[in-house]
Amino acid sequence: MKIELTNEATQRIQGKIDNQTGYLKLKYDTEGCGCVVSGIPTLWFVHEPEEGEDITIETNSYPILVEKSKMVFLDEDLKIDFSSQSNTFQLKSPGQIINGRMNFLMFPGE
Template sequence: MRLQMDDYTESKIKEKIGERPGTLRLVYDTINCGCNGVVTLQIADKPWDTDIAVESESFEVWTDRQQEQQFDPVMKLEADRDYPSFKLSSDGAVFSRNMRVTDMRAE
């Protein structure tokens, strides 16, 4: 799987990561969401044991190997210029128009 993003999106992700070390995890989250699941982008200290690498030119990105099937081979992440959220899409589908970044790093 490959995750593409433009320069503006890269800058917004860099803002979210800040100066602390962190890696990105693309997750189909079903915990406490009250629905069938939502796509989230997490900032984590490190990948989980079940994660596999997602190809990205900008950041170290991971996803759970069992969740990879939920996504298309090429995904595009776009920062919303008018709202603090992101859009995740592919050529065939929109996975989320209002995706948030959640910082999961230990304090």
């Protein structure tokens, strides 16, 4: 899997995490979706990886954690961008926009 972050996305992430310690994670969120196939990719900033579940993908900017068991639902080549128009992150692949309004959550579940 290859993940690229645009310059705009990298700058927005830096502004949000503001030198806090943690990990950027591309979470395939299925809570409230009813079915694992209906998940929604979101960006999370977490304290630590989930042992035995998260793998690290090196990018052109930040390393990103991805759930090994959910990689099947993601395309092989991904790009994380930021839309100034909608003020949201976007997850794209060469063939589609996977999530045009991707949330960024700081330390979810706390």
